[in-house]
Amino acid sequence: MGQKPITFLRQVTALCLYPELLNDNKFPDDAKQKAMRILQACGGNSIGSYSASQGIEIIRQDVAKYIETRDGGIRSNPDDIYLSTGASDSIVTMLKLLVAGQGNARTGVMIPIPQYPLYSAALAELGAVQVNYYLDEENCWALDITELRRALEEARKHCNPKVLCIINPGNPTGQVQSRKCIEDVIRFAAEENLFLMADEVYQDNVYAKGCAFHSFKKVLFEMGPKYSDVVELASFHSTSKGFMGECGFRGGYMEVVNMDPAVKQQLTKLVSVRLCPPVPGQALLDVVVNPPQPGDPSYKxxxxxxxxxxxxxxxxxxxxxxxxxxxxxxxxxxxxxxxxxxxxxxxxxxxxxxxxxxxxxxxxxxxxxxxxxxxxxxxxxxxxxxxxxxxxxxxxxxxxxxxxxxxxxxxxxxxxxxxxxxx
Amino acid sequence: MGQKPITFLRQVTALCLYPELLNDNKFPDDAKQKAMRILQACGGNSIGSYSASQGIEIIRQDVAKYIETRDGGIRSNPDDIYLSTGASDSIVTMLKLLVAGQGNARTGVMIPIPQYPLYSAALAELGAVQVNYYLDEENCWALDITELRRALEEARKHCNPKVLCIINPGNPTGQVQSRKCIEDVIRFAAEENLFLMADEVYQDNVYAKGCAFHSFKKVLFEMGPKYSDVVELASFHSTSKGFMGECGFRGGYMEVVNMDPAVKQQLTKLVSVRLCPPVPGQALLDVVVNPPQPGDPSYKxxxxxxxxxxxxxxxxxxxxxxxxxxxxxxxxxxxxxxxxxxxxxxxxxxxxxxxxxxxxxxxxxxxxxxxxxxxxxxxxxxxxxxxxxxxxxxxxxxxxxxxxxxxxxxxxxxxxxxxxxxx
Known part of the structure; x- marks a missing residue:
């Protein structure tokens, strides 16, 4: 579509792939330093090695710091970060972890309509029950709690709804949720004991005046321990969107909040079956969450x-x-x-x-x-x-x-x- | 483990990531030509674009040619090639496609014991029935048809065995199957109507005198139409093994043979949920299957x-x-x-x-x-x-x-x- 790759992202990843270039004076020093730091965290200093299944540790640390900065200092724990093969990968993994039961006890997963078809496809694949809640087209595709409640009550007649998926900013509908709406959703999830899956891959893509991205994590913690101690949340991000648009690298991460340690252990086991996310994508993600700072040669x-x-x-x-x-x-x-x-x-x-x-x-x-x-x-x-x-x-x-x-x-x-x- | 990456693989992929380097005279011409050819096949000439879910077309063509050369000219169709996020990805996908049914009708999948634990993990995840056949330790971990038959008959009492997995060369057991043994397995699969999954990721790693790698595809076609017209086969390969050892790129491919077109359509749909395999890994795979030729600057x-x-x-x-x-x-x-x-x-x-x-x-x-x-x-x-x-x-x-x-x-x-x- 004519969008040019961001030079610095490509410089660092090319340096990681072919470290001979670290001696090349055509590459800026900050790109070289970032590449060296990533390589030092790779097995045998090579991007060709398997990483830990959850992702390279310093990259998870960088992601956690990035989230803390984004969320005004609210603590993020690198152990709660799982790097992924794009957001689709971690969304499917999380659904796999959450879906269980048979017949009327089958897990119901609430998704917005219109939705990004990854959700319906993954739910069909897992044999989960898709529970539709309709976004309000007359109100700029806003999420309406009354409609959420209607969908939930209806679903309880024939399945066990346990998961609520939110896409914010919306795909395909392009709306940005207001802070108040997010609070309402969190209250609803707490009351109804729903696991929140927040697809926030478009968090850097907010254009309209008066709109701002509020992460579910931040709002949750600002609502105080009544909510932040209980609501289970997974948030998803990706290197395919934002200003990066590096879809081909299949990079991303998920942060899990308030997950039961025994469940988290199963999650770690589940992701280990596929060995590790692509390491070039992990390296690219590291640059996204840890970009050049004012004063660095590549900053401007x-x-x-x-x-x-x-x-x-x-x-x-x-x-x-x-x-x-x-x-x-x-x-x-x-x-x-x-x-x-x-x-x-x-x-x-x-x-x-x-x-x-x-x-x-x-x-x-x-x-x-x-x-x-x-x-x-x-x-x-x-x-x-x-x-x-x-x-x-x-x-x-x-x-x-x-x-x-x-x-x-x-x-x-x-x-x-x-x-x-x-x- | 001290194994150095192969220079040419890293040169081509680095050129793909950062095409500015195409003007750099430190890179050999054949590396530049390969990189340009790959980039021309990428959306917007960028490795950061999504590819087709089945993988970039020219790379699938190159894989098909590589298989034809390996197998002495037996035809390989690029439409039967699916690029993957490492072999684990395509093995899990194929099992997902093949496993169905409930109770005694549940799909049974025959796997060698000892096995690579990806198999047991994936089968547990899918709720398939794991059917163990024991390799013969006294006979250098050879596969024994009598034991296969015993395992199958036993399994038929409580499930519906439909898939036979072979790992050749063996992981963790390191044996290389003889041609005769492969023929026996193919005859067995034909008689018993089993889908063959051939994990051939170590095909370049054969060391012992008198041993050679024979692909299931080649042996199948050399056994004539009585077998090559009927036996369904999927073979898996990876960039993580061989002489490459580029595990972090998560590259690989699978070739399917004799798959029903309606089933293949479902397979294509299934892989599309995760959008596409990592493009840097696809590029790397292309170099593996289409390496420098005698006379090329990088050949020696x-x-x-x-x-x-x-x-x-x-x-x-x-x-x-x-x-x-x-x-x-x-x-x-x-x-x-x-x-x-x-x-x-x-x-x-x-x-x-x-x-x-x-x-x-x-x-x-x-x-x-x-x-x-x-x-x-x-x-x-x-x-x-x-x-x-x-x-x-x-x-x-x-x-x-x-x-x-x-x-x-x-x-x-x-x-x-x-x-x-x-x-």
């Missing part, structure tokens, strides 16, 4: 590149909302964060009927026509879940600004033509 | 480094067997291949009773005493499985030769002392 370039990526994404988030909402039959909530918009589209009756005749979801029918006629590929809302009778698509805001503008204009025109053609 | 150094590693391992395999067999109470089969020896040790009655009193397996008791008194860490045989009443440990042959000699001498002396002390 690093910050400039980081801000350019994030500033650019903010501009594209704004553009996407603005242009899509110009179309009469498209309604697009503000893209407050993450990397997607999930606009609602008007679907003429005849298009719906034609789709049904072809055995297709109506928004799939729309997306296929769009692809065929314009070459634009977006994902039907039905793949993420949506309220019965509504239709959406998900698109990323990632293409370069000039391309994105053209794409949005074409999409808008196509929708108009589509509505006319099938009305 | 590459071959010299590769042969040094393999020659060294062969020498250490021989040393290990030789020195351990000098001890009166230790019996060690030849280390024909892989990276381990699995010697049998005499355990005095009193040591066995003391161990039992402490709730420990007797060989765990021995290993702990060894660790405490000498600092040498080996793994008790009970972790891999062994015939009732026998005791073993597993040790790698990886330490540098001079260290390995000292270690083996100390181990030998310690065992002698141990036997005296507890007799």
């Amino acid at each position: 370039e690093f910050i400039a590149e980081k801000q350019a990526v994030l500033g650019n994404l903010a501009e594209k988030a704004r553009l996407t909302e603005e242009i899509l909402n110009q179309a009469p039959g498209i309604q697009c909530n503000p893209v407050q964060g993450a990397m997607y918009s999930f606009p609602r589209i008007e679907m003429p009756e005849r298009a719906i009927k034609l789709a049904q005749a072809e055995g297709q979801a109506p928004d799939m029918f729309f997306c296929m026509k769009l692809l065929e006629e314009t070459g634009i590929c977006v994902v039907p809302g039905s793949g993420f879940g949506q309220r019965e009778g509504t239709h959406h698509f998900r698109m990323t805001i990632l293409p370069p600004t000039e391309k994105l503008k053209i794409l949005l204009e074409r999409l808008k025109d196509f929708h108009q033509k589509f509505v006319q053609e099938y009305s | 150094e590459f071959i010299a480094e590769k042969q040094a590693v393999l020659g060294n391992l062969a020498e250490k395999a021989r040393l290990t067997e030789e020195i351990l067999n000098q001890a009166p109470g230790i019996q060690c089969n030849p280390v024909q291949g892989a990276m381990y020896s699995f010697p049998r040790i005499e355990m005095p009655e009193r040591a066995i009773k003391l161990a039992q009193a402490e709730g420990q397996a007797p060989d765990m008791f021995f290993c702990m005493k060894l660790l405490e008194e000498t600092g040498i860490c080996v793994v008790p045989g009970s972790g891999f499985g062994q015939r009732e009443g026998t005791h073993h440990f597993r040790m790698t042959i990886l330490p540098p030769t001079e260290k390995l000699k000292i270690l083996l001498e100390r181990l030998k002396d310690f065992h002698q002392k141990f036997v005296q002390e507890y007799s």
Whole structure:
């Protein structure tokens, strides 16, 4: 999508891979120092060695410090950090750990609708019961506690709901949860004895004025021991999002809070089956959580590149909302964060009927026509879940600004033509 | 363990990570060409992009060509190749795909004893039935069809055995299967309608005179269409073993043969949940399967480094067997291949009773005493499985030769002392 890798991330990881380059004066000293520190923590000073299954210890320490800084000093314990093969890996691992039982005692896992399909796929794979709670589209995809309660009560009739998954900032819906909403969710989890899984991989991707990322961990601890002593939480982060966008490295971490030591032992055992997360990804993560500081040779370039990526994404988030909402039959909530918009589209009756005749979801029918006629590929809302009778698509805001503008204009025109053609 | 990374592997991957280096004249041209070819196959020419879930297409093509060359021209289809996050990943994925049913209809999976504990762990996790077949220690850990048949018939009383796992060369037992034995196994699998999982990650690690690696795929196709049209097979390989030893990259591939297209579609869906294997590991794998050729600038150094590693391992395999067999109470089969020896040790009655009193397996008791008194860490045989009443440990042959000699001498002396002390 034209987004350039951050130079410093690539310098440090290349130095780790090929330490001969430590003698090369083309690499800045701070990159060399970081690489040497990582290599010293690797078995035989090589990134090709297996690491501990939970991840390299100094990297877990760096992650813990990063979380403490992010959360205004609230303590993070390196023993509670598990490095991972991207966030998907640790999300699936955590679900595996939590899902049990048979029949009506089967574990229910509450997930938002619309959701990122990793959740539905993993739950199907594990034979868990997927418990849907609907985000409030009229209210910028906010999470509504009344709806959470309805979903939970309904689910208790046929399964044992034990886990509540939150995606904040939202994927595919792009909302950023307010602090108050997070407090409400934590209170709800405490009352109902639910394990909280907070998918916070878009924590660096917040664009809208008045919005800020609040980590579940921070809010939990600021609510005092009544909550911070009891609520069990796992939070997930990744090197694939943010300003990094290094998806191919498959790096990430999870922090677990208040987990029973006996359960944690099982978690450690579970992750050991796959030996260790990819070490190049661990090294990259270390640079993300322990970046150049003011005064370091690479600081200025690093910050400039980081801000350019994030500033650019903010501009594209704004553009996407603005242009899509110009179309009469498209309604697009503000893209407050993450990397997607999930606009609602008007679907003429005849298009719906034609789709049904072809055995297709109506928004799939729309997306296929769009692809065929314009070459634009977006994902039907039905793949993420949506309220019965509504239709959406998900698109990323990632293409370069000039391309994105053209794409949005074409999409808008196509929708108009589509509505006319099938009305 | 002192094994140096192969220069060319690290050069190409470092170039992929930091393409600025493509202008650096310290890198040989063939490394640059390989890196450019890999980058051109990556989304946005960046190793930081997600790849297809099955792996980058040209790398799958290179793997297929590598297999064809290895197997004397027998066709390999890139569509049957799935790149992976190390072999463990694809082994677990394949088991997940194959395991089903409840109660007496639960899938049984036949595994060798002693085994690599990934198998028992994955089967426990999936709730599959582990069906043990014992390797023949008296016959250099050979696989015995009579024993396979016994295990299968026994298992059919309480589960539905559908999968037969083979580890060749053996881990932890270091045997290399003869061609005849592989033919027998294939005939058995065809008769009994078993899916063959061939763990061939040590295929480059064969040391003993008269031994050679025969891939299950090659033998299957050379047995003619009566077998090659029907037997379903998955074979696993990894960048963590061989001459590469690049465990930290988590690279590998699996080839599936004769898989039903509808099942294969499910397999592709299953791997897509975790998005893609780490791209640096995919790049590394590409260099392994598509190495420098005679005449290329890096050829000589590459071959010299590769042969040094393999020659060294062969020498250490021989040393290990030789020195351990000098001890009166230790019996060690030849280390024909892989990276381990699995010697049998005499355990005095009193040591066995003391161990039992402490709730420990007797060989765990021995290993702990060894660790405490000498600092040498080996793994008790009970972790891999062994015939009732026998005791073993597993040790790698990886330490540098001079260290390995000292270690083996100390181990030998310690065992002698141990036997005296507890007799």
